[in-house]
Amino acid sequence: MNSFTSAALAIAMIAAFLLMIGGIRLLRAPQTRSRGWLMLAAALVLVMNVMIWTM
Template identity: 50%
Template structure:
């Protein structure tokens, strides 16, 4: 794995955690449902992308 790829994965995971925390905060504390759900959806997309990028390839 190249170092740039590792940095990109790290940034994506950190961003996903930040989006998860922010989305949860918006849903629970500020009662902003639309923005909170969109942030949680974006975090889920980031997590799935990282999982796809790190899966071993067959062959």
């Protein structure tokens, strides 16, 4: 794995972590609950992509 791939995977994991935090914050308000679920789903997709690429 070259350095660009490693950096891309690290950035994807940081983005997934931030999406999880933002999604949890949005889930608390009733008006933005659907956006929170979408952010959590996007975080899950990013984590699964990183898992696939590291196998």
